[in-house]
Amino acid sequence: MxxxxxxxxLALLVTSTxxxxxxxxxxxxxxxxxxxxxxxxxxAALVYALNEEIRKSAGFSLGSSGPRLVIYLATIDPDVxxxxxxxxxxxxxxxxxxxxxxxxxxxxxxxxxAGAARINDAARGILARLDxxxxxxxxxxxxxxx
Numbered sequence: 001m002x003x004x005x006x007x008x009x010l011a012l013l014v015t016s017t018x019x020x021x022x023x024x025x026x027x028x029x030x031x032x033x034x035x036x037x038x039x040x041x042x043x044a045a046l047v048y049a050l051n052e053e054i055r056k057s058a059g060f061s062l063g064s065s066g067p068r069l070v071i072y073l074a075t076i077d078p079d080v081x082x083x084x085x086x087x088x089x090x091x092x093x094x095x096x097x098x099x100x101x102x103x104x105x106x107x108x109x110x111x112x113x114a115g116a117a118r119i120n121d122a123a124r125g126i127l128a129r130l131d132x133x134x135x136x137x138x139x140x141x142x143x144x145x146x
Contacts, residue, residue, distance in 0.1 A: 025058070025059065026059070027058075027059060027060065027061050028059060028060050028061075028068070028069055028134065029060075029061055029062070029063030029064075029065075029066060029067070029068040029069070030054050030060045030061070030062060030063065030068060030069045030070075030071060030130070031062070031063060031064045031068050031069070031070045031071070031098075032047065032050060032051060032054075032062075032070075032071050032073060033070060033071070033072050033073070034047045034072075034073045034074070034075070035072075035073070035074040035075070036074075036075050037074075037075060037076040037077060037080070038080075039077060039080050039085065039086075040075050040076060040077040040080065040086075040089055041077075041086040042075070042077065042086060042087070042088055042089035042114065042115065042116060042119060043075025043076065043077065043089040043091065044075075045089075045116070045119045046073070046075060046089055046091060046114060046119050046122055046123060047073060047075070049119050049120050049122070049123035050071070050073065050123040050126055050127065052123070053120075053123045053124055053126075053127045054127065057127065059131065060127065060130075060131075065100075066100045067098065067099050067100050068098055069095065069096070069097055069098075069130060069134070070095075070096040070097075070098055070104070071093060071094070071095060071096075071126065071130065072092075072093065072094040072096065073091060073092070073093050073126075074091065074092045074093075075089045075090065075091045075092075076089065076090050076091075077089055077090075078090050087115055087116065088113060088114060088115035088116070089113070089114055090111070090112070090113050091111065091112050091113075091114065091122070092109070092110075092111050093109070093110050093111075093112070093126055093129075094106065094108070094109045095107040095108045095109070095129065095130055095133055097137070107133045107137070108129065108133055110126075110129065112125075
């Protein structure tokens with residue numbers, strides 16, 4: 001075996017015995033505080049879908065202590081007393097960043113309307129907006145060269 005093949009074989013042997021580590025990424029804790037009005041089935045479905053989106057996310061996990069991002073979500077069925085009840089929900093969402101000691105910073109607010117066919121899209125949109133806000137905050141707080 002010549003020197004080149006021997007060096008390649010040695011390099012492969014050494015690298016194959018080292019532990020593989022994936023690129024480290026931060027996983028942010030998210031707490032959902034919801035207020036679903038009585039009888040709002042689509043609102044309850046939105047809360048469930050949002051929880052599921054967070055569970056599937058690579059960058060977020062559910063958590064209610066320590067530093068975290070809090071999503072305040074309030075829903076109401078605008079047609080609760082009509083024949084069209086439970087067809088859609090109106091929701092209000094506020095995004096808040098909280099420290100471990102309970103100090104919080106309001107980040108953004110949005111309102112929306114979602115029907116049964118768009119509940120999952122609304123949940124993904126809420127989480128996507130949280131990700132946008134977090135990215136903007138990281139850019140603002142990143143060290144800048146003097």
